[in-house]
Amino acid sequence: MKLIFGSVLIVVAGFSVNKYVFSSKAYDGVTAVTDVVANYPVDLFEFKKTMHGYAHHLCYKNEARLTSQNVTTSECITNHDKKQNECEGKVFRLAPLSLETKAEILDYSKQYTECTLPYKHILG
Template sequence: MKSFFGLVFIIIAGFLVNKYVLSSKAYDGVTKVTDIISSYPINVYDFKKTMADYAYHLCYKNESVLSNHNISISECVDNHDQRKQDCDKKVFRLAPLNLETKEDALDYSRQYTQCTLPYKYILG
């Protein structure tokens, strides 16, 4: 019985550390993906990695909104993971190797987020 409660405590602690420490570290207070980009041009491969991390951030940041629509954070993250590869191909297939302007970054960011997280009420 003690080991069961210990295991439950460890699982809950791990979830809380992931949610409140690890997942939000890079994006504290960020409203747009372009807020974390400091210089242009942006290498499109680095931008793809940033967008994947940002999609996770959006799932965690909008927990209350998602739960109001009966979508859990894990469902949001799973949806991103399932759609990521197809959306990478769809959104970035004709992208240049470097994004030259903030407007380009915002446009690709919007397209990627809408493709991988098709929730019209998620804020980012």
């Protein structure tokens, strides 16, 4: 019984830490994805990982706006995760292996965010 209770407690603690520490705090104060990227050129594979985390950040940060559209934060994240592979194929299929400029990064991040998070007025 103690083993089951301990396991449940660890799972709940892990979920809470992920939600309240890593997902939302990693991007505090970020207004655009270019604030996250420090050095140019940006490797496309690293950029995709960054966009995954940034999309989750947008879901958490815009919780009130999503609620007004009858969408929960977890639904937003689930929708992103379902559409991630499809949207990466659409958005990044002709992208260079390294993004050289801030304009390129903003363009690709906007396309990716609009594809994976099709909600109105979600702000970074």
